[in-house]
Amino acid sequence: MGLEVEQVRVGSELELRVEKLVAGGDGLGRYHGLPVFVSRSVPGDRLRVRVTDRRRDYLRAEIVSIEEAGGGRREPPCPHFARCGGCDLQQIEDRLQVELKASAVHEALRRLGGIELPADLEVHAAEPFGYRLRTRVRVEPSAGGHAIGYREPKSWRMVQISACPVLTPELEAAVLGLGARLPAGEVPERLDLAAGDDGKITASPKVEGLGHGEVSRQIGDFAYAFDARCFFQGHAGLLGRLVDYVVADDRGEAAWDLYAGVGLFSLPLARRYRRVYAVEGNTVAARYARINLRRNRVRNVEITVGSVDSRLTGLPGAVDRVVVDPPRAGLTAELREALVERRPRRMTYVSCHPAALARDLRQLVSAYEISSAALFDLFPQTGHMEVVVQLARRKSELS
Ligand SMILES: C[S@@+](CC[C@H](N)C(=O)[O-])C[C@H]1O[C@@H](n2cnc3c(N)ncnc32)[C@H](O)[C@@H]1O
Numbered sequence: 001m002g003l004e005v006e007q008v009r010v011g012s013e014l015e016l017r018v019e020k021l022v023a024g025g026d027g028l029g030r031y032h033g034l035p036v037f038v039s040r041s042v043p044g045d046r047l048r049v050r051v052t053d054r055r056r057d058y059l060r061a062e063i064v065s066i067e068e069a070g071g072g073r074r075e076p077p078c079p080h081f082a083r084c085g086g087c088d089l090q091q092i093e094d095r096l097q098v099e100l101k102a103s104a105v106h107e108a109l110r111r112l113g114g115i116e117l118p119a120d121l122e123v124h125a126a127e128p129f130g131y132r133l134r135t136r137v138r139v140e141p142s143a144g145g146h147a148i149g150y151r152e153p154k155s156w157r158m159v160q161i162s163a164c165p166v167l168t169p170e171l172e173a174a175v176l177g178l179g180a181r182l183p184a185g186e187v188p189e190r191l192d193l194a195a196g197d198d199g200k201i202t203a204s205p206k207v208e209g210l211g212h213g214e215v216s217r218q219i220g221d222f223a224y225a226f227d228a229r230c231f232f233q234g235h236a237g238l239l240g241r242l243v244d245y246v247v248a249d250d251r252g253e254a255a256w257d258l259y260a261g262v263g264l265f266s267l268p269l270a271r272r273y274r275r276v277y278a279v280e281g282n283t284v285a286a287r288y289a290r291i292n293l294r295r296n297r298v299r300n301v302e303i304t305v306g307s308v309d310s311r312l313t314g315l316p317g318a319v320d321r322v323v324v325d326p327p328r329a330g331l332t333a334e335l336r337e338a339l340v341e342r343r344p345r346r347m348t349y350v351s352c353h354p355a356a357l358a359r360d361l362r363q364l365v366s367a368y369e370i371s372s373a374a375l376f377d378l379f380p381q382t383g384h385m386e387v388v389v390q391l392a393r394r395k396s397e398l399s
Contacts, residue, residue, distance in 0.1 A: 005032045010051050013064055018045040021100040023108040023354040025088045025383015026060075036061050039153070042092050043100065044070025072096035077129070078381075080161050085153035087166065087381040094128035098377050101385050105354050105375055113358030115365065117389075122374035124245070126237035129165045130172075131380065133217075133236045134194045134228070137175055139187050146179045146187060166381050168236055170199040183208045192228040195236075204228035214288070219243055219264070222296045226262045230285035233264065235378040242376050243268055245388055250346050252320030257301075258308045258335075259325045263289035266301045273321060276301040279311045309334050323348045330356025340367045347391040354385055361389065369394050 003012055008031065016029035018041045027041030029049075035058040038049050046068035049061035066073075076082070076090035089097050102123050109115040138158045140147045149160040164172050174193060192204045196215030203210040204227060214225040217232070219239045226232045233239055247268045253275065257266045260278035262285050269276045270293075278301055280286040286305040293301050304311045309332055322344045324331060330353060331339070339347065340363065347368055351357035361370075368391035376386040 002031075005034055008034075008051060008054065008059065010054055012051045013048055014051065014061070015046070015048050015067070018043050018047065018070060020107070021092075021104050021383075023104045023383075023385060031059065034059060038063060040088055040091055042070035042073040045073065078165050079163055080150075080159055083152055084150050084159045084161065085155070086150040086164070088153070088383050090381050094380065097128075097380060098123055098125045098375075101377065101383075102375050105385055105387055108354040109358045109361065111358075112355055113360075113362040115358060115361045115370070117373045118370065122245075122372065123377070124238060124241050124374055125377040125380070126235065126241075128380040130168055131235045131237050132166045133168055133171060134192070134232060134234055135164070135167055135171060135175065136190055136192050137178070138190055139178070139182065140189075141187075142179070144179070145184070146182045148175060148178045168195050171195040171201065174201040178210075181209045194226065194228045194232065202227050214291075220268060222267045222292070222298075224262055224264065224267075224288075224292050225295070226288050227284070230282055230288060231261045233378060235376075235380075238376055238378060239264075242378075242388070245374055245376075246323060246325075246348055246350055247272065248348070248390065250321055252345065254316060254319045255321040255323070256315055256319055256344075257323045259327070260289060260303070261285050261325070263292045263301070263303075265323050265325070266303075267292060267296055267298050269321070269323065270298045270301050274300060275316075277315050277319075278303045279308050279315075280305060281307050312338050317342065319344045321346050321348075323350065325350035326356075328353040328356060331360045336360055336363045339364060343367060343393055345393050347393075349389045349391065351387045351389070352384065354387060357387060357389070364391065367394060368392060 014031050016031055018027035018029045020028055020043050022028050026037040026039050029036045037060050048064040050064050051059050051061050053060035072093045074093050081090045106117055137148050147160040149158045188205050194202050197217050200215050201211045202215045206212045214227050216223050216225050246265050251272045255269050255273035255276045257278040260266050260280040266276050266278040289303050371390045371392045373389045378386045
């Protein structure tokens with residue numbers, strides 16, 4: 001006989017079967033009906049789990065033993081997976097990860113936003129390993145120099161690494177060589193690194209012996225410069241497809257590119273709209289966006305530096321197209337209201353957090369309908385889910 005639900009505490013051990021993967025990458029099982037989120041599990045697993053967190057209406061748990069493995073469970077390819085917090089899905093076969101993410105996105109939007117995505121959600125996936133062009137590593141002093149690694153899940157402890165197979169080969173080589181290359185003495189606790197097309201590596205903050213300054217990536221007709229201090233999309237093999245899907249084939253007078261980064265979407269949008277207004281909050285990224293416009297001879301984009309919310313009133317009122325690509329928190333209530341009020345003909349929402357997307361779409365669908373949607377598997381081996389939704393102003397709203 002197992003425990004009654006009321007008797008379950010942090011540390012209690014339970015048996016359950018995992019039903020599905022949910023947004024964020026945990027498996028969901030139930031204990032006497034109470035949802036239990038189990039990290040690093042696989043749908044179909046029958047598990048003995050230990051409760052790590054008890055909330056009023058759900059539990060979190062970790063695996064104690066696998067009584068019966070779900071279909072598609074595999075031996076994690078990375079030797080550090082058991083302790084490293086960088087990845088959380090390596091126990092699942094690559095193709096199944098993508099299928100499970102697509103189902104999790106449908107479900108999150110339905111449950112949290114009452115949103116039905118088109119059944120034929122496009123799925124874009126590429127290399128499951130050797131793809132990642134940016135990373136943040138931890139550095140700790142060690143007997144021979146410096147140890148390099150990542151944090152353990154939900155902990156400040158570091159796991160020293162001797163491999164990181166999700167990184168592009170040149171970035172992995174740079175990371176693994178860091179310990180020997182870093183100078184003795186003061187070295188930052190964290191280092192951001194990024195790789196360009198040509199294998200050049202840049203690091204931030206600046207450290208003697210390591211590359212610093214810009215790297216470049218060619219995407220379609222444009223070369224984009226950036227460095228390790230600013231955001232750049234993470235999957236080297238999906239950049240072109242992402243840009244094509246986001247920009248799509250619409251044309252018009254004015255477009256807004258909100259949360260523009262180094263101008264990834266602003267530059268190709270400028271081919272389709274007479275004037276593009278880009279807003280970016282990070283001054284380093286905005287500086288690169290200007291550099292990228294100049295070097296690619298794009299003259300019809302205006303970049304404003306500052307928070308999207310504070311800069312909205314400065315943007316011209318008549319707008320045909322809006323692209324939003326916010327951080328995890330999604331759009332603010334003010335921005336949602338402004339987007340419903342301004343009524344561009346078309347809008348594109350690039351989201352890295354399905355729950356925030358669900359909340360935002362719930363309000364936006366009063367004025368827009370979803371014309372298509374796609375899952376981009378930008379972070380294989382992790383529970384991150386990147387979704388792009390194309391929205392068109394509702395017919396009843398068209399004047
Ligand atoms: C997910 S990234 C997208 C960048 C760009 N669209 C791309 O695909 O490369 C979000 C960007 O929004 C910027 N950002 C975050 N919060 C912001 C805010 N409140 N206002 C303006 N920009 C913001 C970040 O600096 C980052 O460059």
